[in-house]
Amino acid sequence: MQTRLVSYEALSAVQQQQLSDIEVHPEQLPFSGDMHCALNTLLANPSPGVKGFALLADEIPVAFLLLKRPPCLPHWADEHSATLHALQVDRRQQGRGFGKACLLALPAVAIETWPQIKALELSVDSDNAAAMGLYLRAGWVDSGEAYKGRIGYERRLRRAFDS
Template sequence: MKYCREDCDRHPVVILAKGIPVGFFVLHIGENIPPFTSDKKAILLRGFLVDQKHQGKGIGKKALQSLPEFAKGIFPNKDSIILAVDVMNVNAKTLYAKSGFQDTGIQKEGRSGLMEIMEYRLDMVNKDIE
């Protein structure tokens, strides 16, 4: 939260389940999202977490499935959501993939080791299929 207070391009979001806070993430836009992407029309998903006692209930999955429409509503001029996930975190990578994120094939060194960059394209959110 400290970083969100100091940087107006970081937008904190609380995940609620039946009105109870159970998770958190940050949507980060602006000039400070490289080294994850050079795409100025991207949103960086940071710090996605669900409290351990609420994990395994589908809350993270529901939050990620709602995220594209939510993000597009807040940032209509953005065209993708980018995230970095630890290469060893198979559960998280599987959840992100099931939620529509695709591996970009790009890897970056993070604070805790090697990270894979995944992307969700927002181009088709809220578009009618003809």
């Protein structure tokens, strides 16, 4: 199976429709949100500081994520980074390595989109063991800091680029 991470703008009309069918498990909704919210963030008030990307598996969308840069960076992020948000793998496709495929393809796509960035950052609920494990196995580093988030305590992780 061939996978590739592509910008939302590069999707065909059919792929954009398929993307809207992505669903996460109900227990994941508090952490990632749903596709409606993610697409609303991307499309309702377009900004050069927000970009959407879909992971295609044999040309069918199976996952989606958002990247943000100024002026849309969260308060905790370094201005030289892009931040990862709303990573969602379709519940019918989970367990097949698509989350890992997104994270492995992400640095190259992020640098292509914003060549000036030095790293990727994210914030993850400290109780979200599956997500924490996925990020750490993909080379993200826990900053060691925790702060009170929407749901519980959040950890900040960073994936620096090789200079």
